[in-house]
Amino acid sequence: MDGQVYGCHAGANLPCLEQADTSRTPSDAIVDFCEADPDADAIPLSVAGRRTVYAWRCRGGMPEIGEHVAEPDARGFIAHIWYRIEP
Numbered sequence: 001m002d003g004q005v006y007g008c009h010a011g012a013n014l015p016c017l018e019q020a021d022t023s024r025t026p027s028d029a030i031v032d033f034c035e036a037d038p039d040a041d042a043i044p045l046s047v048a049g050r051r052t053v054y055a056w057r058c059r060g061g062m063p064e065i066g067e068h069v070a071e072p073d074a075r076g077f078i079a080h081i082w083y084r085i086e087p
Contacts, residue, residue, distance in 0.1 A: 001074055005085040014081045015051040020072040022053050026063035034058035042066075051078065 008016035026034075033047045034040065038061035048056045055066040073079040 001082075005087075006082045007085050008077075008082045013045075013050055015078065016081065018051045019076040020053050020070060020078045021049055021051045022072060024054075024065060026056065030056055030063045034061050034063050053078070 008014060010016045027049065029047050030043055033043050038058055040058040043056040053068060053070040055069050057064050057066045070078045070080060073082060
């Protein structure tokens with residue numbers, strides 16, 4: 001990126017090979033989770049997806065976007081999991 005080499009360690013379920021999900025529309029899995037747990041303060045990444053840039057929660061059975069937790073880089077991947085490799 002920008003003439004530099006970057007790397008991402010694929011451990012810990014990091015979505016290194018997938019672009020960031022910036023959609024503000026909840027997935028079916030998120031909707032289903034909120035129907036089952038209508039006032040959940042947090043929706044786990046195993047449900048919301050590890051590439052989402054939002055922390056999702058449920059309010060009255062409806063999905064709601066919480067905090068913005070990640071930014072896409074210039075290529076569209078989650079920026080904070082990619083590191084510049086020094087020559």
